[in-house]
Amino acid sequence: MRRPRETVPVTAERLxxxxxxxxxxxxxxxxxxxxxxxxxxLGIYPPGSMLPPERDLAELLAVSRATLREAxxxxxxxxxxxxxxGRGGGTEVLDAAPATGRRGxxxxxxxxxxxxxxxxxxxIVEPGAAGLAAARCARDEFSSDDRAALTAALDAVDRAPDEAIHRRADSILHLTVARLSGSTRLITAVTDAQDDLHTMLQAIPVLPRNIKHSSTQHRAIVAAIFAGNESRANRVMHQHCSDTAALLRGLLG
Amino acid sequence: MRRPRETVPVTAERLxxxxxxxxxxxxxxxxxxxxxxxxxxLGIYPPGSMLPPERDLAELLAVSRATLREAxxxxxxxxxxxxxxGRGGGTEVLDAAPATGRRGxxxxxxxxxxxxxxxxxxxIVEPGAAGLAAARCARDEFSSDDRAALTAALDAVDRAPDEAIHRRADSILHLTVARLSGSTRLITAVTDAQDDLHTMLQAIPVLPRNIKHSSTQHRAIVAAIFAGNESRANRVMHQHCSDTAALLRGLLG
DNA sequence: CTCTAAAGGTCTGAAGTTCGACCATTGACC
DNA sequence: GGTCAATGGTCGAACTTCAGACCTTTAGAG
Known part of the structure; x- marks a missing residue:
């Protein structure tokens, strides 16, 4: 006789x-x-820049060079x-690169x-990342390079001459915040989120007013991080994400 | 002559x-x-339960049956x-299953x-999930099955007769909250987090006092969700995670 | 008792991936 | 101007995975 089984818990949808x-x-x-x-x-490799050598890139992605070359x-x-x-050669990112996911x-x-x-x-994740970054700053765990990178990323957003560059600079800023959080899991999460965001933003027109609003918030976020104010960094980033979300929800139905 | 390149932004560590x-x-x-x-x-398939038929499982994991069978x-x-x-056969989870990652x-x-x-x-993610679940409850998006599942998961934690079953019931409760958040991304994130947590908890002794504290918090979390109180659900879950984290950080150095 | 359905078990050829060794090109340095 | 090192280009043997057809076992229905 078979002994009675401990059954899987009843749920609306099996876990x-x-x-x-x-x-x-x-x-x-x-x-x-x-x-x-x-x-x-996302602008990690902006137009005109070179990808790393194939051998390095293959190692980064943990695939064979053959597969990477296919890609x-x-x-x-x-x-x-x-x-x-040849020496000094390599793979260069071109300017007109809206091949994947065209606008609309x-x-x-x-x-x-x-x-x-x-x-x-x-x-959820971006405010968390901003908060952790602020906490790290408060614990004095930023190197001078870290500070410089964050400042540079913020400046780049403000100085962006056109929409495409602005979009990339924006992503870089958010990714830099994620990197400064020191959490690999958050970097992954924010990268995914930014790519999804990118998809959505490509589908709508960008309003100058939104960009201005966004810039103000970016400055507030970076200031909170540099001030080491975890809760404020969290709150301001949350507001920033909520505003973008509201805008997009309105336009995407 | 090659035109000047837009270089990759200087960062402490390349993005x-x-x-x-x-x-x-x-x-x-x-x-x-x-x-x-x-x-x-994590107790999704508790000891004594059956895994789904190989054909179904292979489809769930999007692998061929051959590969699944190897696993x-x-x-x-x-x-x-x-x-x-044979009919009614299948793969059953055994009781003594601490094979992977033994204590210590x-x-x-x-x-x-x-x-x-x-x-x-x-x-970061679990409070977010709890908050979203509360918001969904407030919008009346829970089915009666959803409510039953959450209640059942909470009861199972309280009724767990031993440590191993308690650990699994705890995971199931958290996963259920994640599921009720309605976000696939959060389900993934919470699953990963719970597995990491599992690894850590296996390495330390469990104190009855901690379990009791934990139970109180679980009830508060579920109550906040059923009350549709997003910020309270978020806050209580955050406290719950922080407490566990503090305990573990103390023991793991 | 027999038949059938539901499960696991087995097999094979095609296709994708890996790893490493080697070739070809080209700019930089002496 | 020649050499060399860095870089992409090519090839092939070994391994993994896939897809699906088909076999075997077993419990339950009739």
Missing amino acids: DRVVLRPIRAHHAFEACVEQLAIAIR ISALRSAGVVRTRR LGAIIGRVEDLRDALEFRA | DRVVLRPIRAHHAFEACVEQLAIAIR ISALRSAGVVRTRR LGAIIGRVEDLRDALEFRA
Whole structure:
């Protein structure tokens, strides 16, 4: 006789259905393309800059050089990058790189629910990152390079001459805050959130008024971090994310 | 002559080094083992329960049945599960399943820095999840099953007859809160956080006083969610995570 | 008792990924 | 101007994963 089983707890939806996540194996190529595209979109590799050597990049992404080269090749045929051989050569990011996800609401059809989730997630993790960064600053854990990077990222946003550069500078600022939080998990979360945000912002027109408002908040965030004021950094960043979310929710339905 | 390049912004540590993440391809097998082990550890599949049929599980994890079978086979030889064929058969989780990550500080040597990060991350995402769940409840978006699941999860924690079952019930409660937040991103984040927490808790002795304190907080969290009080749910969950973190930080150095 | 459905077990060819060794190109330095 | 080192380009053998068809076992329905 079989002994009675301890059954799985009754839930509206079985937990395994929501907890187990798809494994993305056997398609490292696509994941590579995606990550590089994200890095380029977010301005980590701005137009005109060079990607790291293939051997380094392959190690960073933990894929073989062969797979990485496939990915770069895809970006090349998409017109996003250009490659030159020889010493001093390499892969360069091109200017006109709106190849992936071109402007327009069409790009986000069917993702609205998911994007709503993305905005909520962002409004949780980014304030957390800002708070931790402030706490680290208060504990005097910033190097002079750290301070310089944050200041530079803030300046870059203000000085951005056009919309595309502004968007990239904005992402870089947020990613820098995440990096200064010292948490690898938060860096990952913020990177994902920024990419989702990028998708949404591409679909709507940018209003100068919003940019101005945003700049004020950016300055307040950085000031709070430098002041080592954890709760204020958290609060201001939360407000910043909420404002963006409200704007987007209004426009995306 | 090559035109001047827009260089990558100067930062203390290049952003690509922290933003680009390893691709885990070509090792779906290991990822499978890991996810199943997590699900079992966290009590999603408690001892005595059956895993879903291989065909279903393979689809859930988006791997081929062959790969999934390899993973199950690994768990079987680790003594974690048992498999029987035929109708009504399947793979059953066994009682003595502490095969992965056995108790003791040895299991977390070299991960202390990472675990500190995990605690900070948890103290950000779990309160966020609790807050969203409360907000959803306030908007009356809970089904009766949702309410029942939350109540049942809370009861299970209180009724747990021993430490191992208590640990699993605790995880299930937190995962249920995450599920009720309605955010897939948060479910993922909380799952990861709970697994890290599990690793740490296995390394220290559990004090009855802590369990009692914890139970009080659990009730307060669930009450806040049912009351639809977003900020209180957030605050109480934050306190709960902070308390656990303080306890662990003290014991793990 | 028999049949059937539901589960795990097995097999094979195609396709993707890895790793390492080696080739080709080109700018920088002497 | 020549050398060299850094960089991309190419190839192939070994491994992993996939997809799905098919087999075996077993409990329950009739």
